[in-house]
Amino acid sequence: MPLTTILGLLGCGLLCLALAVAVLRLRRRPVRVRYAVTLSAAVLVFAPLGDLSTAGYVRGLTGDLSVATLALAADACFGAFLGKPLFERRDVDALLGAAAAAGLFLYPFALGWTPFDPYALGYNSIVFITVLLLLSVTAWRARWTLVVLVVLLGALAFLGGVYESRNLWDYLIDPLVVLYALFALPARLVRRYFSRDASARA
Amino acid sequence: MKAPASLIAIALVFAALYARALEGPQPARFAPPRGPLHAAAPPRFESQLLPNSSAPSVHSATAVEAAGGLRAFWYGGSREGAADVAVYTSVYSHRERTWEPERALVRRESVQRALQRHVRKLGNPVAGRDAAGRVWLFFVSVSVGGWAGSAINAMVSSDEGATWSPPRRLIASPFLNISTLVKGPPVQLADGTLALPVYHEMLGKFGELLRLDAEGRVIGKVRLSWGRSSLQPVIVPRSETEAVAFMRYAGEPPARILMTRTDDAGAHWSEPVKTTLPNPNAAVGSVLLAGGPLVLVFNNAEENRETLSLALSKDFGKSWRVARVLESETQLPRAPVPEYSYPWIMQDRAGNVHVLYTWGRSRIKHAVFDQAWLEGGG
Numbered sequence: 001m002p003l004t005t006i007l008g009l010l011g012c013g014l015l016c017l018a019l020a021v022a023v024l025r026l027r028r029r030p031v032r033v034r035y036a037v038t039l040s041a042a043v044l045v046f047a048p049l050g051d052l053s054t055a056g057y058v059r060g061l062t063g064d065l066s067v068a069t070l071a072l073a074a075d076a077c078f079g080a081f082l083g084k085p086l087f088e089r090r091d092v093d094a095l096l097g098a099a100a101a102a103g104l105f106l107y108p109f110a111l112g113w114t115p116f117d118p119y120a121l122g123y124n125s126i127v128f129i130t131v132l133l134l135l136s137v138t139a140w141r142a143r144w145t146l147v148v149l150v151v152l153l154g155a156l157a158f159l160g161g162v163y164e165s166r167n168l169w170d171y172l173i174d175p176l177v178v179l180y181a182l183f184a185l186p187a188r189l190v191r192r193y194f195s196r197d198a199s200a201r202a
Numbered sequence: 203m204k205a206p207a208s209l210i211a212i213a214l215v216f217a218a219l220y221a222r223a224l225e226g227p228q229p230a231r232f233a234p235p236r237g238p239l240h241a242a243a244p245p246r247f248e249s250q251l252l253p254n255s256s257a258p259s260v261h262s263a264t265a266v267e268a269a270g271g272l273r274a275f276w277y278g279g280s281r282e283g284a285a286d287v288a289v290y291t292s293v294y295s296h297r298e299r300t301w302e303p304e305r306a307l308v309r310r311e312s313v314q315r316a317l318q319r320h321v322r323k324l325g326n327p328v329a330g331r332d333a334a335g336r337v338w339l340f341f342v343s344v345s346v347g348g349w350a351g352s353a354i355n356a357m358v359s360s361d362e363g364a365t366w367s368p369p370r371r372l373i374a375s376p377f378l379n380i381s382t383l384v385k386g387p388p389v390q391l392a393d394g395t396l397a398l399p400v401y402h403e404m405l406g407k408f409g410e411l412l413r414l415d416a417e418g419r420v421i422g423k424v425r426l427s428w429g430r431s432s433l434q435p436v437i438v439p440r441s442e443t444e445a446v447a448f449m450r451y452a453g454e455p456p457a458r459i460l461m462t463r464t465d466d467a468g469a470h471w472s473e474p475v476k477t478t479l480p481n482p483n484a485a486v487g488s489v490l491l492a493g494g495p496l497v498l499v500f501n502n503a504e505e506n507r508e509t510l511s512l513a514l515s516k517d518f519g520k521s522w523r524v525a526r527v528l529e530s531e532t533q534l535p536r537a538p539v540p541e542y543s544y545p546w547i548m549q550d551r552a553g554n555v556h557v558l559y560t561w562g563r564s565r566i567k568h569a570v571f572d573q574a575w576l577e578g579g580g
Contacts, residue, residue: 005318051315060320066570104237110376112406112428119376123422124223131214140208148208155215160220165373166421168219177379 006063007162013045013055015176017064018073020045021080034080046166064163066174068099072144087146093188094144096181098135101177106169122167132168207484208254218331221407227413227421232397232466233333233390235490235553245578246554247571249528252292252301254565260290262326262544263558263566264387266337267551273343274362274558275307275327275339276566282325285310289327289341291363294568296552301568302444306367316368320345325352330388332396336360339370340384340398343486350404352383354360356418367578374400374412374420385485386436387546388414389445397468399426399447401433402425409435409449411468427474429453432460438496443467445489446519447486448498449474451481458506459486461519479513479522480504487547491555498522499557510559512576526570526579528557537562549573 020041021027026034033108045054052060061083063075071087072095078086085092110119121128132151157163162172224296252259258280265274270292279287292301314321321330325342332338337359342352354372357367383403391413398412409426417541426435431453439445445468449460458476478498478535484507486500495514502511502524513522527533527540545559554570561567 001318009318052320054319057316057320059318060314061378063373087217111403111404112408112430115425115428117410117423117425122424122495123420124226126220126223128412129223130218133212136212136216136484140212147569148212152215154212155219159215159218161435163373164419165379166415166419167373167376169376170373170379175376188477 002151004162008059008164009046009053009055011065011070012058012062013053014070014073014077015062016045016054016058017041018076022076026080027083031083034083034143038077038081052126053055062176063174064165064170066170066172066177067150067157068095068173069177069180071095071150071153072180089188089192091144091146091186094139094142095146095150096177096185096188098139098144098147099173099177100185102173103153103175103181106173107175107178119167119169122169124168128168133190223252227395227415229395229467229469230359230391230393230413231442233392234442234447235439245572245575247569247575248299248433249567249569250299250301250566252276252558252562252566253303255291255303257288257290259284259533259567261563262385263544263560264327264329265294265329265547265548265556265558266329266339268293268362270297272556273329273337273551274301274566274568275329275341275558276558277324277327277341282563283344284324285323289324289339291337293363296550296554297325305535307366308339308341308357310343313369315359316468317343317355317371319371322346324351326383326385328384328387328398329398330398331390331432331440332416333394337363338396339366340388342383345380346423349383351380352403353379354382354384354398354400354416356417370396370418372412372414372418374423375402377404382406382410383433385434385450385544386460387548389437389439392442399435399437399448401435403433406430407433407452409446411437411445411471424468424471426462426471427460433473436486437468438488438490440490440518445517446488446496447471448477448486448519450485451476451485452483455504457481457483459498459500463519466579477519477522482506485544486506487545487557489547489549489555491549491576492553494518495573495577497547497555497576499527499528499559501543502527506541507543508540509544512557512579514577525576526571528559529561535563539563542567 075086157169263270288306290304291307292304327341355369360564385400406515413422432449434450459481460474462474512526539562557569
C-alpha cells in the first residue's frame with residue numbers, strides 16, 4: 001500500500017476517533033474507561049469491513065484531511081486520553097479564526113463564480129507563499145502557536161508529498177475544519193465572553 | 203513556540219517552499235499537431251456497432267490510436283450510475299475492419315480496493331497518449347451522491363493496454379476533492395506531459411484545464427470558464443501557443459456550443475462566447491484535421507440528442523458549415539431510443555477520421571471516413 005494511502009487512512013482514522021470520543025464524552029469518564037474505549041475504537045476504525053476499513057469508507061467521503069483538521073482531531077483524542085486538552089483554548093480559537101477566514105476566501109471563488117481561482121495559487125505560487133509567510137510571522141508575533149504549527153507542518157507535509165495532492169491548500173485546510181470553525185468559533189467566543197463577564201461580576 | 207527557534211523554523215520551511223516554487227514546472231507549450239503520415243484514400247465512409255455482450259446500458263466512448271487500429275473504452279452496466287457499471291475496452295483492426303469482443307477493464311470493486319476509498323459508481327472514461335507513448339485512461343468515480351460528487355482517477359499502460367497500473371486518484375478540487383469530471387481527451391504538451399480538460403458540476407458548472415506531471419499528478423490548473431452554464435470542455439490546439447476549446451452549454455436559451463480561445467499556450471483563455479451551432483446541453487467532440495479544417499461533431503438541435511452532425515470550419519471556429527449528418531430521423535437503422543450522444547473524434551495517422559458515440563444508450567457506434575468524404579458533403 002502506498003505511503004500516501006497509509007497516511008490518508010491514518011488521518012481519517014484519527015477523525016473517527018475524535019468523533020467517537022466527543023460523542024461518548026470520554027473526557028468525563030474514569031481513566032480506565034477512557035483508555036479501553038479509545039483503544040477499542042482505534043481497532044474498530046482500522047479493522048477491515050470487507051474491502052475497506054471504516055477509515056476507508058470515511059476517506060471516500062472526506063478525502064485526505066488537512067493538518068488543521070488533524071490538529072483539532074488530535075486535540076480531542078489526546079484530551080480524552082490525558083483528561084486535559086492538548087492545546088490552549090486561545091490557540092484553538094486562533095486556529096479556528098484563521099481556518100474560517102481562509103475558507104471564506106477560498107471556497108466561494110473555487111465554486112467558479114468569477115474567473116479568479118484561489119485554489120490554483122496552491123500550486124507553487126510565489127504570491128501565495130509570500131502571503132502565507134506574512135500571516136505566519138503575524139501569528140508568531142501574536143503568539144498563536146497552533147496557527148504557526150499548522151502552517152509549518154502543513155508546508156512540510158506538502159514538501160514531502162505525504163498525500164496525493166500537490167496543492168498546498170489541501171495540506172492547510174479542508175471544508176471540515178472550515179465548517180467546524182464557522183459554527184464553533186462564534187459559540188466559543190460567546191461562551192468565553194459570558195464566562196469572563198460572570199467571573200468579573202463575582 | 204520559542205524565538206528564535208520558531209523564527210528559524212519559519213524561515214527554513216518557507217525557504218524550502220520558495221525553492222520548490224522556483225524550481226517548479228515551467229509553463230509548457232502545446233505539442234504541435236501532427237499531420238497524417240500517408241495520403242488519404244478516395245472518399246470512404248463506414249460505420250458499425252461495437253460489440254456489447256453484457257451491458258444493457260453503455261455510454262461515453264473514448265479511444266486512442268493503437269498499432270494497426272484503435273483501442274476504445276466506454277462504460278456500461280445495468281443502467282447509468284448502477285454499482286455494476288464497469289469500464290469496457292475493445293480493439294479495432296484497420297485491416298480487418300472489425301472490433302474484437304469487449305472486456306471489462308475497470309470495475310468498481312477493484313477501484314475501491316486500489317484507492318482505499320469507498321466507491322459507489324463509475325462514470326466517463328477518457329483516454330490519451332503521452333509523448334513517451336504510454337496510454338492513459340482517466341475515469342470518473344463517485345463515493346457519495348450523484349455525478350456532482352465525482353472525482354477523477356488515472357491508470358497508465360506502457361504496453362498498449364495489455365497491463366495497467368493500479369488506479370490513482372487525481373486531486374483537483376478543494377471541496378473534499380469532489381465534483382471534478384472528465385469528458386474531453388487529454389492534450390499533449392511540448393515537455394512530454396499531458397493537460398487534461400475537466401469540469402466542475404457542484405453549484406457552479408465550469409471548465410478547467412489540469413496540468414499533470416509524468417506520474418499523472420495534478421501540478422497546476424487554469425480556468426477555461428466560470429459561472430453555472432459551461433461544462434465538458436474539448437481542447438483543440440492549432441500550434442504550440444494557439445488552441446480553441448468547445449464546451450457543452452447548460453444555460454438559458456439560445457442554446458449554443460460555447461467556445462473559448464488561448465494564444466499563450468493555455469495560460470489564459472478568452473471569455474467564452476456562443477458559436478452559431480446549437481447545443482441541447484450535450485457533449486461535443488472536435489479535432490483539427492490535416493491541412494487545417496476544424497471539425498465538430500455535435501447534436502444539431504437545441505432540444506434533443508436525436509441528430510448527430512459534423513460541421514467544418516476553415517477559420518478555426520469563427521464560421522461553420524454543417525458538412526455531414528451521421529444520425530437523424532431519416533438515417534437508418536434508428537436506435538430503439540433515438541439518442542445519439544457523447545461523441546468522440548480523432549484523425550489517425552493514415553488520415554482517416556474516427557467518430558465513436560453512444561447509439562441509443564445500448565450500443566457504441568463507430569463511424570470511420572476520410573477527409574474527402576467529409577469535405578464533399580453539405
